[in-house]
Amino acid sequence: MVEPYSQTQQTQQVVYRILDANLDRAREGLRIIEEWCRFGLNNSQFTNECKRLRQEIAHWHTAELRAARDTPGDAGTELSHPQEEQRTSIKALLQANFCRVQEAMRVLEEYGKLHHPQMGKTFKQMRYQMYTLESNLLGHQRHQLLWRSHLYLVTSPSENLLTTVEAALKGGLTLLQYRDKTADDTIRLEQAKKLRQLCHLYGALFIINDRVDLALAVDADGVHLGQQDMPIDLARQLLGSQRIIGRSTTNLEEMQRAIAEGADYIGVGPVYETPTKAGKPAAGLEYVSYAARNCSIPWFAIGGIDANNINDVIDAGAERVAVVRSLMQAEQPTLVAQYLLSQLHRIQPEP
Ligand SMILES: Cc1ncc(COP(=O)(O)OP(=O)(O)O)c(N)n1
Numbered sequence: 001m002v003e004p005y006s007q008t009q010q011t012q013q014v015v016y017r018i019l020d021a022n023l024d025r026a027r028e029g030l031r032i033i034e035e036w037c038r039f040g041l042n043n044s045q046f047t048n049e050c051k052r053l054r055q056e057i058a059h060w061h062t063a064e065l066r067a068a069r070d071t072p073g074d075a076g077t078e079l080s081h082p083q084e085e086q087r088t089s090i091k092a093l094l095q096a097n098f099c100r101v102q103e104a105m106r107v108l109e110e111y112g113k114l115h116h117p118q119m120g121k122t123f124k125q126m127r128y129q130m131y132t133l134e135s136n137l138l139g140h141q142r143h144q145l146l147w148r149s150h151l152y153l154v155t156s157p158s159e160n161l162l163t164t165v166e167a168a169l170k171g172g173l174t175l176l177q178y179r180d181k182t183a184d185d186t187i188r189l190e191q192a193k194k195l196r197q198l199c200h201l202y203g204a205l206f207i208i209n210d211r212v213d214l215a216l217a218v219d220a221d222g223v224h225l226g227q228q229d230m231p232i233d234l235a236r237q238l239l240g241s242q243r244i245i246g247r248s249t250t251n252l253e254e255m256q257r258a259i260a261e262g263a264d265y266i267g268v269g270p271v272y273e274t275p276t277k278a279g280k281p282a283a284g285l286e287y288v289s290y291a292a293r294n295c296s297i298p299w300f301a302i303g304g305i306d307a308n309n310i311n312d313v314i315d316a317g318a319e320r321v322a323v324v325r326s327l328m329q330a331e332q333p334t335l336v337a338q339y340l341l342s343q344l345h346r347i348q349p350e351p
């Protein structure tokens with residue numbers, strides 16, 4: 001007669017099953033992230049980091065752990081969360097899988113201590129490496145989208161704020177700034193949260209005007225700072241390296257300083273005088289041409305730009321524009337956004 005397992009052997013088998021299942025989870029999650037790094041981003045650095053982590057996980061997945069597997073007897077194989085059935089964006093998919101890998105690594109860290117003296121330490125280190133990878137990947141995606149963005153909507157207070165923004169997003173907008181100079185913070189917080197959700201649903205970036213604290217509170221993609229707002233180095237300390245910081249500039253000194261201070265993009269304007277920024281003299285098309293020749297980071301011409309004059313701004317060298325009234329006061333923001341983008345994407349004339 002076969003002796004029944006001792007209590008210790010039974011516990012060991014359970015630990016092995018937990019380790020086996022979580023080694024699989026971690027590796028699968030990493031593979032999903034790796035595929036995006038490879039085929040979506042074409043980024044060999046991120047791809048190799050995923051591969052290295054997968055190989056390290058594989059090294060721990062020994063035959064004795066695999067032998068403990070009991071798929072038919074596993075009550076967890078049938079369970080799935082409704083959110084797993086639907087992903088709203090690549091970002092949501094990546095975040096879910098980062099979460100999955102980090103959770104699995106935490107399990108491996110704890111139960112691994114019962115299996116091998118080195119396993120707990122190794123998986124703790126790997127979990128932190130996953131956090132770093134997640135933050136770098138998110139930052140990289142943000143910056144890529146910033147470079148791909150040619151139309152920037154800066155909001156003004158409106159009863160139809162969300163519907164106007166959504167209509168512009170439907171027209172292809174990929175960059176939004178929430179700007180309300182007078183509302184109470186409770187309103188600002190509420191609106192910013194809704195706008196952030198909306199932007200991320202459409203795969204667009206969400207920036208907050210003036211306020212670093214608000215940007216952090218609603219987990220915005222970045223902040224826009226004027227010459228009188230917080231210095232860039234202080235904002236960078238608070239926001240970290242992965243979030244976007246924009247700076248307004250009106251002349252070449254401000255442009256060069258903003259670049260040297262580490263701005264991710266600049267506003268170039270006002271191109272024309274505008275009631276939205278009353279009292280600020282126009283920097284004119286000359287400054288647009290100067291930016292076209294000298295600016296090494298993404299820059300957005302701003303101030304008085306609309307469907308009638310956008311081609312003059314493009315002819316002066318602009319590839320990106322930011323607008324308030326043209327979209328916020330449009331009867332059909334989707335059509336206006338589409339038109340502005342179609343002009344911005346037309347082939348640039350030879351200088
Ligand atoms: C894209 C972009 N460019 C410039 C500005 C103006 O910023 P600032 O000078 O700080 O003025 P306010 O917007 O705070 O009134 C901007 N908001 N966005």
Ligand SMILES: Cc1nc(C(=O)O)sc1CCOP(=O)(O)O
Pocket residue numbers: 154248249267268269270271274275276277302303304305322323324325326
């Ligand atoms: C918010 C802002 N900043 C400017 C700058 O030049 O720094 S011009 C501007 C307002 C742009 O609004 P509209 O598109 O309605 O003219």
Ligand SMILES: [Mg+2]
Pocket residue numbers: 209210224225226229
């Ligand atoms: Mg400001």
